[in-house]
Amino acid sequence: MVTSSQEMLRGKKVVFVFGSLDLGGSERRGLLLAEYLQAQVGAAVQVVGLNRTPGKLSALCDGLGIPWRGVSFHWGLRRRIPSFLRAVLALRAAAPDIVLSYTRVPNLVCAWGARWIGAKLLIWNQADEGLLLNGSLPFRLAACVPHCFISNSTRGRDFLLETYGIAAERVHLVHNGIALPAARTSRDQWLREWEIPPGAPVVGMVANLSVYKDHETLLKAWARVVSSAWEHPPVLVLAGRGDGAEQGLQKLAAELGITAQVRFVGPVDDVAGVLQALDLFAYSSRSEGVPNGVLEAMASEVAVVGTDIPGIREAVGPEGGLRLAPVADSGKLAELIVELLRDEVKRRQLGAALRQRAEQSFSLEKMCRRSTDIIAGALAESLGEK
Known part of the structure; x- marks a missing residue:
């Protein structure tokens, strides 16, 4: 009509x-x-x-x-x-x-x-x-x-x-x-491409490597995450255009001693496939409207942790808001990541709730x-x- x-x-x-x-x-x-x-x-x-x-x-x-x-x-x-x-x-x-x-x-x-x-x-x-x-x-x-x-x-x-x-x-x-196309690459294919060992939990952020996305805080949080006891140490995947910040972030990862547990994979076309390969989505931005990256993770039924800024809180709603950390607080962000990686039931419940919210509101x-x-x-x- x-x-x-x-x-x-x-x-x-x-x-x-x-x-x-x-x-x-x-x-x-x-x-x-x-x-x-x-x-x-x-x-x-x-x-x-x-x-x-x-x-x-x-x-x-x-x-x-x-x-x-x-x-x-x-x-x-x-x-x-x-x-x-x-x-x-x-x-x-x-x-x-x-x-x-x-x-x-x-x-x-x-x-x-x-x-x-x-x-x-x-x-x-x-x-x-x-x-x-x-x-x-x-x-x-x-x-x-x-x-x-x-x-x-x-x-x-x-x-x-x-x-x-x-x-x-x-x-x-x-x-x-949000309208994600069908994934073109399977989870197993992505994990092989990223050289991630079997059984290792995978956390990812899909966002251009801009200073405003504050990947630095996420890397500092990740150093705390990997220092916990794990049967299979988790891996952090950072997907997105470099925007000039990648060298500094790679240097920081080396200084933190976590290079082996971080993958800088550059820009990706198959965002849906990447998201399906993740166990948890993290978003550490300092300033946003309502970020597409978070909405795409929600639409893919992936649980989200992030920073407590208005745009992210507006995206994830009341239930998802319980998994947000203060801006630049690497300790709290690490705590949220560890909690959800260790509790698959909570992680799946949050992912399902976020998908429903994405379908209804976005x-x-x-x-x-x-x-x-x-x-x-x-x-x-x-x-x-x-």
């Missing part, structure tokens, strides 16, 4: 703007919506990345038949203005009806350049708790421009309301939607339908049709 929202957006040129052409949580969320708008709504979707280097995002766009473009962009002071002009000109050339920007730099660039980009509708997507944003005048000016805002977490929404005084009706809460269909309604409503308002 075609809805009025779909009618409003059919044939409209919708440009998604990301910080790069590689794949992180925000890019994955945006691409899922882009695919829906193209396939189910009939919008003319394009992707622009503020980086010229092709990556997994551009490869996925190729597979979906979504046009994409990379723009050379540098945030450094000396190259910021030329980069800004290049980005604005590239977006203007796309002649968009609607622009959806994701993460800090794309949000700021699109807001500051909105007059020249010429879109009828600009939507700022808030994917964290306000990371690297503040109440300074340039950011306040940017926050005055978008027609509306979409936040994937309550804390992100509150940040926009409290910091920039945006009217509540302009800031919408839309949780991430469905892809719900995210896409809700986003489509918000975009269509905001466009109608900007065109004076409401």
